[in-house]
Amino acid sequence: MNTVKLEVSYGIKLIQNGIDKxxxxxxxxxxxxxxxxxxLSVVGDLVGIQTTWDSNTRSVIIGEKGEGKSLGTPxxxxxxxxYSNKPSLSSNESMVINGKSYGSLGFKINSTYYYGRGIDYxxxxxxLNNQYSELKLSLGIDDNKELRKSGMLRNISFxxxxxxxxxxxxxxxxxxxxxxxxxxxGVQKLVIEITGDGYGVIDFINPTIK
Numbered sequence: 001m002n003t004v005k006l007e008v009s010y011g012i013k014l015i016q017n018g019i020d021k022x023x024x025x026x027x028x029x030x031x032x033x034x035x036x037x038x039x040l041s042v043v044g045d046l047v048g049i050q051t052t053w054d055s056n057t058r059s060v061i062i063g064e065k066g067e068g069k070s071l072g073t074p075x076x077x078x079x080x081x082x083y084s085n086k087p088s089l090s091s092n093e094s095m096v097i098n099g100k101s102y103g104s105l106g107f108k109i110n111s112t113y114y115y116g117r118g119i120d121y122x123x124x125x126x127x128l129n130n131q132y133s134e135l136k137l138s139l140g141i142d143d144n145k146e147l148r149k150s151g152m153l154r155n156i157s158f159x160x161x162x163x164x165x166x167x168x169x170x171x172x173x174x175x176x177x178x179x180x181x182x183x184x185x186g187v188q189k190l191v192i193e194i195t196g197d198g199y200g201v202i203d204f205i206n207p208t209i210k
Contacts, residue, residue: 006032014038016046068210071135073107074124074192095203097140097176105206108142109194124192128209132184137207139169140176144201152198158182161189173200184209 008030013022022029029038040060044051052061073091091107109122139156152173158166167182184190194202 008032008037012036014042014046021046068132068134068136068208070105071126071137071204071207071209075127076125078121078123078125095140095205096143097203098143098174102138102140102176102203102205106137106204107207108204109202110144122194124194126190126192128184128187128190130186130188132187132209135182135184135190135207135209137180137182138176138178138203138205139171139180140203140205141171141174142201142203143174152196152200154194154196154198154200154202156202157193157195159191159193160187161191163191171202173198176203178205 009032010028010030012029012031013020014029015021023039023042027039027042029036029042031037040051040062044062049063053059054061073089077089088110089107090110092104093108094104095102095106095108109124135158141152141154152171154171156169156171158168160166166184166187167180169177169180171177
């Protein structure tokens with residue numbers, strides 16, 4: 001952890017609905033470099049949202065702590081594209097959609113355009129062996145400056161081993177859908193199928209299974 005010295009100015013008050021809620025002691029707010037700093041625990045108490053510290057991951061948890069584990073990258077990636085045109089996959093890279101950061105937990109699919117025909121399919125395969133009940137994630141089209149996203153359209157289907165559609169999401173250029181839930185009860189194999197056309201990068205944001 002990096003250490004930075006700051007010159008600070010105290011005497012800042014926190015007023016909520018006309019009532020002075022300024023904390024005392026080490027939790028006092030202050031101004032440094034033109035920014036006002038207030039402990040997250042204080043803000044959480046004011047707005048009624050719990051904050052906790054996870055020492056294992058050195059993370060501040062705002063609200064409920066997500067249960068489960070990361071879905072990870074697929075066991076197998078299948079595509080009709082030739083070797084030189086196959087979609088690329090990268091994990092734990094910065095994800096930004098319409099200028100908003102979604103962190104780096106998850107993975108990206110760089111889905112290319114194939115000789116004017118569009119994408120027939122990309123399939124991500126996961127062997128779940130009926131061990132999980134739910135998948136939660138957010139999906140979006142990344143602000144990738146090197147690839148066009150205008151006019152891009154992607155349909156992302158979540159299917160079981162029999163091809164039954166568990167959930168389907170459609171994304172246009174620069175769009176995002178948050179807090180998607182997919183029922184995995186009884187699913188032996190999860191197949192995430194991507195179809196559509198245009199250039200772009202799809203962000204699979206913090207996909208978690210439990």
